[in-house]
Amino acid sequence: MRYSIRKQFACIFIGLMAGTILLCWFINNTFLEKYYFHNKQTVVMDAYKQMNAAAQKGSINSDDFDIHLQQLSARYNISILVLDEDSETIRVSGGDPSILKIELWNHVLFDSMDSGGGSVSDRPGKNQGQKYGENTIANKTLVRNESPFYIVQLVTSNRVSMDYLDMWGFLDNGNLFFIRTALEGIRDSVDIANRFLAYVGIAATIASGIIIWIVTKKVTDPILELARISERMTHLDFDARYQGKSFNETAILGNHINQLADTLEATISELKTANNVLQKDIEKKNEVDEMRKEFLSNVSHELKTPIALIQGYAEGLKEGINDDDEESRNFYCDVIIDESGKMNNMVKKLLTLNQLEFGNDVVSMERFDIVTLIRNYIQSADILIKQNEAAVRFEKEEPVYVWGDEFKTEEVFMNYFTNALNHLDGERVVDIKLSQEGKKVRISVFNSGIPIPEESLPHLWEKFYKVDKARTREYGGSGVGLSIVKAIMESMNQKYGVVNYENGVEFWFEMEKVGEE
Template identity: 50%
Template sequence: MKHSIRLKLVVLLSLMVILTIFLTWIINRTFLSDFYIHSKIKTLDHAYQKIQQICENREGAYLSEDDTVMMERLATDYNIDIYVIDEDLNVYYPAPDNFGKREYNLIMNMIGEYRFPGSNKDIEDKKILKETQDYWIISLHDRTLDSNYIDLVDIDLMDISIMDFFGDNLDDYFDETDDDTVVLIRSNLESIEESVVISNKFLAYIGVLAVIIGTLAMLIISKKFTKPILDLAGIAKKMTDLDFDVKYKGKTKDEIGVLGNSINILSDKLQNTITELKQANNELMSDIQKKTEIDEMRKEFLSNVSHELKTPISLIQGYAEGLKENINEDEESRNFYCEVIMDEADKMNKMVKKLLSLNELEFGNNQVNFERFDIVALIRSIIAASDILLKQKEILLHFEDYPSIYVWADEYMIEQVVSNYLSNAINHVNGARIIEIKLIQMENKVRVAVFNTGDNIPEEELDKIWIKFYKVDKARTREYGGSGIGLSIVKAIMNSLNQNFGAINRPTGMEFWFELDTKA
């Protein structure tokens, strides 16, 4: 992502690391050499004091074996060359037997340069680094060896004439002493400069490696910070699509955790608000439609009820009169008359209940409660309730193993719709005696279709089957006790939910369907 926080964080921290290492390298390159020299001066100070202590314990012309070992350790520890000279300019450390003629000449030239300044023409760029009453520390360049050195020179080694070379007065430094020991210490400055170069080069390598490792580490670490943010962005995007099932599951108590908890609360409140708004909107649409239909529905209802109740009332009246007048005196005939009367009364009772339910739906007295539920689970429960009837009528019912599909509707009303469709299919199944319930997912909707093998309904009558009391085959409807109200109830429910429904003739039977929203 071009503008991701993760990328910005990694780039910013990488730049900070690079800048820090670069500044360290610049400071190192500029001041390390001076700091190294300053540290070397302190080292020469310490070495001078220890050498003086060793020389004060000297007995005889040369150092003892133990003192010589101590001197060698000092030279090794401080990376210096040590020369101890007596008042006659004779070297007694290191012992003359330990070096050859060339080395002896070099030592004498070095001593001579300080005893008689300017005597060695190969020495140049002398510079006093430190002055004390006991010694001077001087930097110089030896053209013969093409090397730079730092020397600690005992003040007793230098002749008074050295003040002409350095342009200074040695009266403040010169000290007559009974000690005939003169110390000269030399340290190679080339090793210092080489160490500085190596240090800077090593720092550069380490810096590059640190930037690479740091960048990789920041990429990994930053993912832990940006992943919750991306999760929250994904949840917010789903909320814009009115999908409130996904929740932030982070358990941290930092700022991101607080934000995630706030989004979860917002999601719940939005879901409740949208449910209420959808219910209110649905009620408003229903009210608008019903205002114009109430009068017509009342007239139609009275007419149909009168027609449907006429037949059972006539039957009840006729058989009741027959019982009263003892037309058939045998007990079997009287029982038959009673059964007819009870059967017709039961049918009238069921029809009245359906009419009352339909009346409530059409007049809006039945509250529509929108909620989100699993349509697959609802269908399975209805199939299970009808299992005994299916087996009795030897009907084979197909319903695939669908995953959960959540819809927005009134669950109780949809249960009535599915039950009516399934009951209608059971009563009209024929031929192969197969019923199939299918779920067809579409954009933001799902279609529930109930198919049964059997006879088709004439195309010109497909629109009429939803009318109250309308019967395509009145003889067959009467046979299984149908009242012609079931599909009218389906129509009233689907209209109250503002959803599509219908019936389709298939080559081998009939299919009834309805649709529901899967998105809020």
């Protein structure tokens, strides 16, 4: 597999380990020498403090302190020299006394001349001054203290081409001391440590890569087995079972897949049984629907031709003016044209309803902004709003996206809105609201007026049902609008309804909110 988890695990682990080792190598290479040097300074200063304490107690000449000094010198690889006021050696450890004296007097002469002092430079006059010219020393003073007097210096000796860390000065009892440690050993130790870390890092990375490749196989093999089982389940093969014996998360997932397979198999069996029952119910329902739809189709077909003839002859009658009463003739013509228009509109609605119920009118589910749809329709119905002296309220501004057939949704809203305008009373307010309820968006249209009688509410969605026949006839209603709403909403599998209030009526329908499943 190109994107195998096993490969990803191995690459990530090897990358992290190699990066960690490289970081450690960089830190060692950059800071280890400085750390060693700082540690050497601490060791030298600690040796000085121990010698000074022994000088204050008067035990610097004791055998016990001599042993301690030898141990200190051997442990930290330092050379120590202590001289009395007559430049005689009191203690020496870790080096040739004559060489250490030469180096000490070189420091004394060099630093005394450099500082312009003369008291210290008088000391080498006995037998050490002649050695000064043989060692040219480049000093870098790191610490200089005046009371008690001591100096810590980084020294480069041209004679042996080596760097040293030197400390010299006076103890509290007046003895002159000199401590030296070579720095070349530090650099060698750092180089060895870095090389060793590089070798160990490379070996550890290779070995860890091999180990992680082997170990991850135990993790990825059960996952691949689960993938094969799930693939078989996509083909409705529920006989495959996870057989792992471990108790980790993969095993838990495998057990759940086994349970899922059992549940799916039982559910599919139940669905097939229910489908057989449902098929019989559908056949019975289709028989009733066929009878009803055939009636509607016949009525629509029979009414369409005479309506068209009535409308045509009425218009011809209006154009052909006779010698009789012109005002009466025009009145009858206007009535015929108006009635034929209402009947023609009813036929169109019946045909629309017939198509919806037959399923010939395909529902096109698409994503659209319901707020924009409502605002556009309100703007287009501005004339009707002014004619009915209605106050329309709709405060929603931000877009609300839903799934549905945009054209049919607009027809549902149009039926609710025109119905609200035709039944206005009281404050003459039409209030449009959008509310989000979980995965649904509810669109409601409220109009102030007289509530619908409770006994009429269940029949509102029936074809040709009219609560107030006289008022319905007055504004040209056909009694089919809410039946169309019902058919459209059921074709989109969405809910709809009506609610009575003391001061009016609210019709509502729901749409599926975009982004929700």
